[in-house]
Amino acid sequence: MTSATIPARRLAGFYLAYFAALGAFSPYWSLFLKARGQDVAAISVLMSLWYGTRIVAPSAWSWLAGRSKRPIHWLRGGCVLVLGSFLLFLLPLGFHGLFAAMCVFCFAWNAVLPQFEALTLSHLGARSERYGRIRVWGSIGFIAIVAGFGFALDRLSIDWLPWLMLPLYVGLVASSFANDYGASARTPIHGGGATFRTQLLQREVILFFVVTLLAQVSFGPYYTFFSLYLEHHGYRPSTLGAYWAIGVAAEIALFFAAAWIFSRLDARKVLLFALVSAALRWWVTALLPENVPLMVLAQTTHALNFAAFFAACMQLLVRWFPGPANAHAQGIFYGFSSGLGGVLGAWLAGALWHVDEGRAAFLAAGAVAAFAAALCALSLRASIRGPA
Known part of the structure; x- marks a missing residue:
């Protein structure tokens, strides 16, 4: 497949x-949830839905799409459902209303990305190293909005947040209708289940999913309470946005360099480096939240513990599950690793938030990442000795 056949702009x-x-x-x-009158316990429950729906949504939606003659309909339908459910947040909802709206919104949101990852890889084929150059535009969008919204919310009430976000979801729906799967992924999966299960149950693959689950657990305090944690230490919304933006700026640089990195390092080694950097990042965040230079340095490691980690996962998934099977593997990856791992991470954050003003949550996150790194190192040693 040549680069001319890859619809890079539409994918990006x-x-x-x-x-x-x-x-x-x-x-x-x-x-925003805090401004709607929700306490820390309620916020923890509501934000855990972001991860809880990942347990079911990616695999269920991908399973249905994989057996459809037109799998793109499931991607587009999911995006329309994202927009429709998000409109509910414009209403003055209490906890139970927010809970119901979050269930639908998070389910739809988590259903669409694994499908689009498979769609992108179906166009890249053997050129999977080009994934970073396309995926980087997601990071560019993230950093532009996180910085821009930070300055906007210094001047506007947080109640404006859903109205500011609404055009972004309209753009998501429009983009879903501009894309379709590559020819290699348009054939429904009716057979090959036994082969897929055999590959899934390989020791190296099982350990990969365990490691990625633990990595997602370690991100729980960051995704759930990082902004509240910094706010507690005296940071303004624009500064919160700047910290998030620093991490994503480093992520952008990594994605541009991904092809060069993976031409020189095996994805499993990259995964190990990412996990070690995550452990150090969470420990710095726990112990030195008011040390601006070290916090900036910790945020730049996002290039490793998110971008390099994620790119390495995509490399390994396309290696182990090529062709139409990749969509199913993506669903399992998002459902088990990101979904279950995210729920456990949010629970960890909520359970430890009141211990030492959130510091204990980030210390525990660092310990989880370090354990994941140890498992990854064992897997790497085993692969060097030979296949299981």
């Missing part, structure tokens, strides 16, 4: 819209 456009919306949600949604 979807990532731009999707992660721009995420750039508004991740740093500021907990502040």
